Amino acid sequence: MNRVKIGIVGTGYIGNVHARIFARDERSEVAGLFDIKPERAERTAKSVGGKVCASREELFENCDAVLVTTPNKTHTEIAAHAVAAGKHVFCEKPFSIGLSDAKKLLEIAQNSTGVFQVGHNRRYAPVYAKLKELLKEDRAHSAHVKMNRGELKNPIWTGDTNVTGGFLYETTIHLLDMMRFQFGEIAELVAYGSQHEYPELDEFSILFKFKDGFHCTFASSSDASWHFPFERIEVFCHHRTILTEEMEHLIDSREMDANFETFSWAMTEKDERWGYVLEDKAFIDAILNKTEPLVTALDGYKSVELVETVYQAIKTGEKIKFD
Numbered sequence: 001m002n003r004v005k006i007g008i009v010g011t012g013y014i015g016n017v018h019a020r021i022f023a024r025d026e027r028s029e030v031a032g033l034f035d036i037k038p039e040r041a042e043r044t045a046k047s048v049g050g051k052v053c054a055s056r057e058e059l060f061e062n063c064d065a066v067l068v069t070t071p072n073k074t075h076t077e078i079a080a081h082a083v084a085a086g087k088h089v090f091c092e093k094p095f096s097i098g099l100s101d102a103k104k105l106l107e108i109a110q111n112s113t114g115v116f117q118v119g120h121n122r123r124y125a126p127v128y129a130k131l132k133e134l135l136k137e138d139r140a141h142s143a144h145v146k147m148n149r150g151e152l153k154n155p156i157w158t159g160d161t162n163v164t165g166g167f168l169y170e171t172t173i174h175l176l177d178m179m180r181f182q183f184g185e186i187a188e189l190v191a192y193g194s195q196h197e198y199p200e201l202d203e204f205s206i207l208f209k210f211k212d213g214f215h216c217t218f219a220s221s222s223d224a225s226w227h228f229p230f231e232r233i234e235v236f237c238h239h240r241t242i243l244t245e246e247m248e249h250l251i252d253s254r255e256m257d258a259n260f261e262t263f264s265w266a267m268t269e270k271d272e273r274w275g276y277v278l279e280d281k282a283f284i285d286a287i288l289n290k291t292e293p294l295v296t297a298l299d300g301y302k303s304v305e306l307v308e309t310v311y312q313a314i315k316t317g318e319k320i321k322f323d
Ligand SMILES: NC(=O)c1ccc[n+]([C@@H]2O[C@H](COP(=O)([O-])OP(=O)(O)OC[C@H]3O[C@@H](n4cnc5c(N)ncnc54)[C@H](O)[C@@H]3O)[C@@H](O)[C@H]2O)c1
Pocket: 009, 010, 011, 012, 013, 014, 015, 034, 035, 036, 037, 040, 069, 070, 071, 072, 074, 092, 093, 094, 119, 120, 121, 155, 170
């Protein structure tokens, strides 16, 4: 069997995470690397191999599938270019910035003959897969969700809204996507936001109501601390609380006498614990088996729509209903 040749555009932090995973999968090889800072591509090539290319065009000539692992604002243009070149595409989150670009990329992705997968890795994290499994056997009534960051300083562009599209696109979008994955489609939301440490809205409180009546509160701060767990979901069911801490633990507490069971992935390697290994395996599976990935372009589009809706709800002060 021929290995799937992976080409990586952007060999920074997350490009290297994916590079080492694809290099380990016997069904794929890192064939090409392109970065506007060539020394970064050269460094990656030293550890996982692959041809350091001088342009995207040269990279596309050397690969079957393209990873878009550049800063947020570049995703739409690079992903569209890769689809036009006939490549399978793995596009890191966010899918796009703004509804207009997101619609354009959705149409391009849906007309592509190749696979188009979006990098919402948390769907593949064992802790969130377990939560989804447990919620199949019980009906969730409500939840409290938080997703914080300690700073918007590293990488340096994370504090620049011209690059990120705003904090919600950079970090919070992970758990906004998780809302739909765990609890289904959203019917309406209200949101409040304020500005403190950075020249953008950096603190958020959101109230969601879902189509099946489930509802939840959602808090997200970009200027909290890195105190563990900076992301957490607490779900309340019939005399039952299911609690996730980061991607390390899930505590399932049932009945009225404080019984609980703990599941832990704390000792699991980070690339697996955060879902990256299964996410990348799923990309190769989808290419080889011609199947749809778990996180599609439509999911990517919906996560952008959610971000934009939260910003709009804050701006207008109105409750917004989804069609
Ligand atoms: N899914 C996740 O858990 C996760 C984690 C981190 C980052 N991300 C996302 O991945 C993307 C990259 O983040 P990062 O932390 O790796 O950033 P980074 O700054 O570490 O790396 C980005 C790389 O892209 C290169 N680059 C910039 N513009 C380019 C262009 N037009 N063509 C080619 N190369 C270009 C930069 O030189 C840099 O090496 C962002 O969109 C971020 O939101 C996702």
